[in-house]
Amino acid sequence: MDSKPPAGGFVLGRMTLQQAISQVTEVYLHLHGKMQKKRLIHTVQSAPDRVSDWIPLYLERVKARDVKTETLAVARRYLVKVEPVLGHLAISVITTRHIADYLATLAGTPRTQQATRSVLLDFFREAIAAGWRADNPVAPTRSERVETQRGRLSLEHFKAIHRWSAANQPAWATRAIELAIVTAQRRADIAAMLFSQTRDGHLWIEQGKGGAKVAIPLGLRLDAVGLTVGDVVARCRDGVLSRYLVHHTAHTGRAKPGSKVRDTTIGQAFAEARDAAGVTVKGKTPPTFHELRSLSLRLYHDQGINAQALAGHKSADMTSVYRDVRGDEWVKVSI
Missing domain, CATH: 1.10.443.10 (Intergrase catalytic core)
Structure with missing residues (x-):
């Protein structure tokens, strides 16, 4: 790295102030789930611990339980919607706030919100079992109560x-x-x-x-x-x-x-x-x-x-x- 500062700039350790600001901004966006698009650094590093990396492995574990085809399809359907929002984040940095914020976007569809929370709860439970993280960020969250509207048969x-x-x-x-x-x-x-x-x-x-x-x-x-x-x-x-x-x-x-x-x-x-x-x-x-x-x-x-x-x-x-x-x-x- 060229340690000579650009005109009007100065060096902090081994990087310029502009480089430091850029990296701090990148970390901030990463930790707060605001990096919605996949960045070049992800391609270069090919980090193996992202949410998107765990999704196919999780689905394989679900399939190994010998569950009904529909159960696997439901899990896949909800995770396909989760991936664009949380997939770029390292699974170890996902917080309850990330999950709560995502579930809040589904507030208008309480049954979908409830089903999504259920899938994510199991998703992170399996991640714990596989050693990808130590706790389940979904557990403290709450979904809207869904009242059964179907009539009883007399x-x-x-x-x-x-x-x-x-x-x-x-x-x-x-x-x-x-x-x-x-x-x-x-x-x-x-x-x-x-x-x-x-x-x-x-x-x-x-x-x-x-x-x-x-x-x-x-x-x-x-x-x-x-x-x-x-x-x-x-x-x-x-x-x-x-x-x-x-x-x-x-x-x-x-x-x-x-x-x-x-x-x-x-x-x-x-x-x-x-x-x-x-x-x-x-x-x-x-x-x-x-x-x-x-x-x-x-x-x-x-x-x-x-x-x-x-x-x-x-x-x-x-x-x-x-x-x-x-x-x-x-x-x-x-x-």
Whole structure:
């Protein structure tokens, strides 16, 4: 470096005053997250500890957990939006203020804000585990409270929807609704149910979300609708050869008789039946297929059946009926 100062300048140690000001400014912008554009220094140094460097490594760690495709897609979708804002910063210098300021830009979309915070919380948790930093800057932050606006499904609503479906929709749509109300399982699990899962007097379900394993007696009866699990399984058997309880019985688009009905298609069919039956909840968005699970659990609870075990939820307070065995054993629902 030429230590001779330019005209009108002077040297501070080994650099000129102008050079010192430039470097201090660069550091200030870097620490306060104001360097929105990637600078030449980043290309030259190719710093391996930036947020943008950790993103692909984090996604690989998420993928290694064997999570659902949608879970990985959600993480990627939110991080793509984070990267232009925070990606250029070293992950070790990210502060709670950085995170809070970013979340504040999402204040108009509380659900997005909440989901983004959740992804970032896990993002930095994994960074800690990998030794990239010592603490989680997301933990102290708060997101806006999101009130559930979806309307609850009542028994009367269910009966109206079921009636319309039975009279107007393909058999698989009605069977899906019936399976949901008598088993209290999620839409994706209902779409995946196989006839081979019915054995030894039970319907054996390994839930996709959470991985709980629940064995539901075929004799379990939901008094409010007058059906047992076995009744509905029997109704799923028809003249079409299929592995799936909920299956197409005719050619529909690219779907063939006997093929699985996608869970999104089940949800759409329910919405059609709901709207046609005139089911609305004042001041709320219309109940979705998922509300069948909630209604089922409420009805079974009123009937005296252990809804916690049926849902596949873990609870330290109910170990006598639902023991946390780390997913290695089946839990049978008592009736």
